Amino acid sequence: MEKNRITSFQLFALMLLFQMGTSLVVNLGMRAGRDAWISILLGMGYGLLLFGVFAFLYRLFPGMLPTVYTQILFGKYLGWVVGVVFIVFFVYQTGRDLRDGGALMLSTALKQTPLIVVNGLMIMSVAYVIHKGIEVLARTAIIFAVVVILIGSFSSILLILSGVIEMERIFPILGRGIGPVLETFYRQSYAFPFSEIICFSMLLPYLGNAKTGVKAGYIAILVSGIILSYTSMINVAVLGVDMVQRSPLPLMTTISKASISDFIQRNDILIVMTLIIDDFFKVGIYFYVALIGTADLFKIAYRKLIYPMALLVLLISLVVAKSLPEHLEEGAEILYRIDPFFFVVIPLILYIAGWIYKWRTASKKKAASSGGQLQSSAEPHGAEGAEAKQPEDTQGSDANQAQGTQGSDANQAQGTQGSDAGQPQGAQGSDAKQAQGTKGSDAGQQEDTQGAEAEQPEDTQDAQLAGSKRGSGKDQAVPDPGSEAEPTRGKTSED
């Protein structure tokens, strides 16, 4: 049960690059005119909120993919369907982002090159890295995050030194009132790019250290939001709001204005580099998430899926639109009607269901310790409650069986990784708070000290058991975040 797969810093780098992918170079939020930077910051706020939801769910079900816990929360069938819907969305987004990168490259740098060549090369390199595993992608991310940040600072210095920044162009702030900013927020900037972090919910289970990992996630969203907001400000300050609004890639023009005594100039290539790097990681992460989701839902080894899926994604990227304007219009005019479903509705339902689940398990435990009559009190709880109840019941009974076989294993893993409930099984019956106080293990220190949170180790343990039971029950083809042996087995069988 090796679980330390990506470190918190790697997650930070991945998220940073993911957030900046394509959104750094496009005219983000320019519907709000020169106040785009405000709407980007608002979008960042929403991103933080959304990440909080998934961090909560992650703490509730540590080590579990969302495709697994939606089945716990929504019931087996509905949960599975929700999982599939998300996977479809992820695959589509992979294709879109692939197209984004390709089309932007073609319209600026490689005019003669066919789209399929650029997209094909990109998806091939993405598929290669994914084949090597998430760890490789994460390690690559650190290197490239450094490169991107260096390019960014260098470009900023160039722009400042060449004196093309006229800050007065971003004034008046909120000249047209808050209306356009809010409109931009709900039309675009809450979703793109900040809500796209929902796909990191699929990566969180791979974290080595839950607490610092989640913190790194928050910081990454914050940093990327500030970078994007700053970029938008610089664009307007250099080019003026009108020109930024009219250009699909304002950053290219902005950077081409930087020229130091006619010696250091024509730095647009830096932006093309940034575009390629960021787009690579965006496509890579979406692709990986889509892959492991599919693998989990259909019980296929994810490495077997890489190349067929790559072809599918390539195809989507080619047929998604016939021109760049159509592609962008699709993004701006159609997706904003669909996005709320993925970025608002489902996370909200998941969050509520998560709370209900948590409350139920907690009260069940209390009842179990004080006599064992709780079920009746937990019954009247709306549709979600009922849905959530079903798997729980089975799980409850399963857990007991599994405990004997899996218990020691789970304990070991938890003990070594020290991120989740590293609490001895024996303590389960007693009050969680007490257990935490006495044992002083990692779990106790890392959980929040609020009353509600304090009960978490028990919940998580239940969940973990259910998860591990599931894993051992079926021949697990998913790269279950935790098992290193599985993928390798998959590979050998391929040969």
Added chain:
Amino acid sequence: MIRRWVGLLMLGAVVLLLSGCWDSIELNRRAVVSGMAIDIQQGDKPKYKVSLQVIIADEISGKYSRGGAPVAVYDGEGRTVFEAVREASRKVPRYLSLGHINALIFSEELARDGIQDVLDYMERDAQIRTTSQVYLAKGQMASDIVKVMTQIGKIPSSDLAQKSQASSRLLGDNYRVEIDDVIRALQIPGGGPIINGVKVEGDLQTAPTKSNIEQINTPGILQLEGVGIFAGDKLVTWMNPHQSRGLIWISDKIQQTAMVTGCADAKGFVAYEVIRSRTQVKAELKDPEHPVIKISVRPQASIKELNCDLDVRKNAVLDQLKQELDKVIKQEMQSAVEEAKRIKSDVFGFGSVVERANPKAWNSLKSRWSDVFAHLDVEYNVQTVIRYSGMRDRSYRSQNTKEEE
């Protein structure tokens, strides 16, 4: 077996992919365009005539030089600029590369007709950088401007760009105007761009020939000539050097400049060099319908020439000179503002200043801004500081020197 084939296939792919960039065009197949001149044609001819100044690399580097001109000018005609550029390629043996255009020159005729239609291509094309400078050929064909042999710089366009840079630093009655500056200015309601004028002074016949650079007295010399101011996208009038410097005072683009004033009470002149200057433009909207623009300029000057009997060691004298200088600067700005008001074109961007001060008032003023601008109250506040007097304090003609000793 399959593995081997896959490996071979991969190798083949690698060979194909590493062999280079799909779009690449080697340097020896490119014709680097250094300048572009656009003329408008009347009558049955296609609308635009575009003259491309192409660098002949062999003539520049010298080794393989045949002793010809360093650049060649090719022209093409078309209804749009792009069509004309591509049409010109019939005469050019190489792929036209527009990424290095230094100077973009419009003819006065075109400018009076409107420059709106020619700028879109410059902005839209990914190759052309918006850092290219824009000029107006004052009273001449734009194509004449790109056909001048220049003495110091071999490439006429970069020679022109350097001239305008040098003169904006030394004389300060023009400044670098780039493509995006022009486009931004076109967007200002009731405003318009300003573009530096350029002219071939002297013999237009000799200018394109080699004999132009064989004489000490250059027969045809390329020089900057005034600033054209636009209302909307149409050139309306030219500013004289004083007015254009007033405009540059207001736009806070002064780097250095030379000023001359009288000698307070005495006869003669004093010349100053302005070392640096800072201008702030603010709008006051006590009455939202009648904005007042307040311009405050803080130049720092040093005395360069003193042709009268003044003792500039004394603070009182410096104060007097400062007053004189303030007055001259104020007059320059006033005359620029009057000229702009006369043609009802807000070339200074006062509209944006008003917008920053009070966005709501601006919304109601925006539609009739050019009329409001024509009756705008402008207040000037010049506070010059005379910092240095150079290597001497009094002039050699001074009387008090002898008396003191």
